[in-house]
Amino acid sequence: MTHTPGIVITGASGRMGQMLMKTVLDSDAAKLVGAVERKGHDWVGRDVGEAMGGQPVGVTVTDDALEAFSHAQAVIDFTAPDATLEFAALAAQARCVHVIGTTGMSDEQIARLEPASRHAVIVRAGNMSLGVNLLVQLTKKVAAALDEDFDIEVIEAHHHHKVDAPSGTALMLGEAAAEGRGVDLNDVSDRGRDGITGARKRGDIGFHAVRGGDIVGEHDVLFAAPGERIVLRHLATDRAIFARGALKAALWGQGKAPGEYDMVDVLGL
Ligand SMILES: NC(=O)c1ccc[n+]([C@@H]2O[C@H](COP(=O)([O-])OP(=O)(O)OC[C@H]3O[C@@H](n4cnc5c(N)ncnc54)[C@H](O)[C@@H]3O)[C@@H](O)[C@H]2O)c1
Numbered sequence: 001m002t003h004t005p006g007i008v009i010t011g012a013s014g015r016m017g018q019m020l021m022k023t024v025l026d027s028d029a030a031k032l033v034g035a036v037e038r039k040g041h042d043w044v045g046r047d048v049g050e051a052m053g054g055q056p057v058g059v060t061v062t063d064d065a066l067e068a069f070s071h072a073q074a075v076i077d078f079t080a081p082d083a084t085l086e087f088a089a090l091a092a093q094a095r096c097v098h099v100i101g102t103t104g105m106s107d108e109q110i111a112r113l114e115p116a117s118r119h120a121v122i123v124r125a126g127n128m129s130l131g132v133n134l135l136v137q138l139t140k141k142v143a144a145a146l147d148e149d150f151d152i153e154v155i156e157a158h159h160h161h162k163v164d165a166p167s168g169t170a171l172m173l174g175e176a177a178a179e180g181r182g183v184d185l186n187d188v189s190d191r192g193r194d195g196i197t198g199a200r201k202r203g204d205i206g207f208h209a210v211r212g213g214d215i216v217g218e219h220d221v222l223f224a225a226p227g228e229r230i231v232l233r234h235l236a237t238d239r240a241i242f243a244r245g246a247l248k249a250a251l252w253g254q255g256k257a258p259g260e261y262d263m264v265d266v267l268g269l
Pocket residue numbers: 010011012013014015016017036037038039041078079080083100101102103104125126127128129168242
């Protein structure tokens with residue numbers, strides 16, 4: 001008999017929370033067993049299908065994350081950095097695979113995931129789509145093939161609700177470019193120029209963030225040299241690509257040894 005993992009979605013009412021619940025409800029490979037929202041949210045206590053404007057699905061939104069996690073095999077979490085740190089401890093306690101899509105976490109916050117990863121599988125990525133994770137590999141290759149005559153700039157665009165910049169994806173792409181070049185991103189990162197900045201420093205990796213309307217997520221990695229340019233581009237037009245990747249990660253993590261993983265591990269890229 002095959003085992004169908006039970007999944008809890010945190011941040012249930014969010015843009016990604018709703019997309020994730022629809023993805024799990026439509027899947028034969030997993031079942032939705034819980035939906036979590038923050039204390040005081042008006043979805044708490046309601047059936048999640050009805051809260052989304054459809055038919056009841058038999059799952060009530062709760063603000064008791066540990067209780068919800070204790071009935072599940074995986075937690076898919078696209079919320080906010082502080083919430084994700086709390087969920088990491090609770091998911092580890094419940095021995096759930098914790099799939100983290102939350103972006104905007106500081107290095108210090110990321111380091112605080114380590115104790116949880118000693119007890120449970122954590123899969124974390126600033127972008128869960130196949131296309132972006134492939135672009136990360138391509139960026140690393142192109143950066144390794146070119147010298148510093150090619151200036152590298154990462155340009156991203158997102159909807160006007162997004163609260164963090166540069167995007168998690170832009171940082172993944174910048175890290176990949178730096179790794180390809182054999183440098184530490186912290187030493188060469190140049191974010192959002194403004195004013196009399198002086199000429200561009202050779203070897204820097206620049207980041208620029210556009211925010212507007214309902215843009216789902218667009219990323220360019222520009223390699224610009226005298227006389228020629230290469231642009232590697234990913235355009236997301238549907239949040240379903242992130243949700244599909246997250247569900248794949250939750251299934252992949254079943255039975256894996258505790259530790260921190262990313263989508264390159266999940267997708268075998
Ligand atoms: N990794 C990826 O592929 C990917 C893709 C899209 C979005 N994201 C990231 O996912 C996160 C959420 O994005 P969004 O557009 O869905 O945002 P959103 O604001 O629409 O949703 C966030 C949800 O989290 C809930 N939340 C916050 N604190 C909580 C808590 N303590 N307990 C329970 N719920 C809590 C909020 O109430 C809200 O419903 C962002 O960090 C975003 O950058 C990542």
